[in-house]
Amino acid sequence: MAGSIPLDELRKDTKLTKLVSALMSKGVSRIDPEISCEGFSYRIVEDSLALTPEQAKDLLDQYVDLRAFTKYVKDQLLRCPNCNSYFIQGRFRCPFCNSINLEKSYLIEHYACGTLRRKEDFERDGKLVCPICGGELKTEGVDYRYAGAWFTCRDCKKQFNMPSVRFVCRRCNMELSIDKIELTILNSYAAEDVVVKMVSKETIVVAPLVNFLRSLGLTVSSPGTLVGKSGVHHIFDLIIEIRSEGTSAPLAVDVSKSLEGASEFDVIAMFAKVVDAGVKIPVLVAMPKMSDMGKKLAASYGINVIEGTSLDELFEKFRSLLKDKVKL
Template sequence: MLKTGKRERLELYKDRNTQVLLNKFISGEIGELEPVYDCKLGYRYPVVEAIVGDASEAEAFLNRLYEAGVLERRLYDKIIYCPECGSANISIRYCCPYCKSFDITRSALIEHVKCGYMDVEENFRKGNKLVCPKCHEELKKEDVDYRKAGVWCSCKDCGKSFDIPVTAHFCRDGHTVFTFEDAVIKDVYAYRLREEVKEEAAVGWFLIAPIRDFLVENGFEVESPAFLKGKSGANHMFDIAGYKGTKEKVTVIDLATS
């Protein structure tokens, strides 16, 4: 990763909220942080909300950790919001492609293998038996006497039949009906701690923080992380640099775990 990315991460490790969340990952309390669905608010991260103290800041907090390379994420779901009121309390309606009514029925299509007759299951049903309406032969075994050939829908409003309904969304709060073209769709993620930063994170606050505090208490000015220019003119990064009064004599510390 880029040094600028590491610098951002080391700054984040100083933040108490970051420390609390990462401790949950490192301790094994959280393996993967998954969102929790709320029918009114959409997806939430209650664990993070409890840490940052403000539900509206939870996603921004996680995004900062992701962009700094501390967390990795995977697409968990996509959530639909009403384009009028922003509610996540949305239902899906399967509608007639002709009149757009959602008052439709769905039936299984059955084909009698022997005579080739095809119709909806209701027209084959005779009590608890399936009987072909054309040749009147009883159909006993699926994929031998008959096969299911798909589904067939009928609209109770206009009376037309069709195989594939169209989809619409209904906002239960604002009572707005809208289609895919107008829907507000948002990606929702689950998060994990990146394997390559587990050691870095542990060093970042379990080891660096107390050393930094010790130096400050003893009169040092401390930079962490610190970037110092070497004799060649190149910048070098260290976990901690401490000095008193002048930067001509600098104590630098790099930490590693094994």
């Protein structure tokens, strides 16, 4: 399933990167529609990419097709086919004369005598009293019940329990029947974990880290490849060639950025590559932190762990690691 997400394609999609970065900066991974009389809004998408609500919705649907997002049905809007407005209200009409001049009431059934009348017929001095048997109605569900709505047409005087239901577009004033009105299903969208990880690694940590290291005068490849003794090509998030006294040794960095932080599994995954590729100085960057088990394992594998909740913290720790390991 996860393997079929076209990550290589998505990695180049700057809109997706921008959007997911915006989500992460707000600490959310799900986009819900905001609904008002004017319609719907996917605010964070519109704001971060300068799109209209419809464009935002279309883009999110494209990302669902690319499997970068998953969608969940969230709500439904009625839309005017005449002017495309979502400001739609209901309208009740008399099914006999089409009048809108209706009065709505409720039917009450008195259990003791079986009388079924409008609520108004039972009202007497702030109490409910049966107009037929004179008994007082005290407890709903025990001696009486509400038996549904009841409409009276003030024009033709007919009574009925079901008016004809219409809709009115409040923008263009067109009245619409059910068969004319358009339906819009609104989804919530959740970014796939693997996409969030990819973007966070690329934009939040790797890119700034590469810039920082280059500013120190280092030669950095990102992503970087080392060919292992086995012949396998190992990819690291970034590789620095450390040259000293005529020889060069690779310093390889992997960045783990699951939202919860790194664990022993990140250490194990890196260790296999480090051994085969003969990495002199392996560094695993964990943001915001590395699990205790991961730290122990990294220590026994000789993998340097740099933890940080902010980029500045990561940079500072990287600087002292470089001082320590390569006398920079």
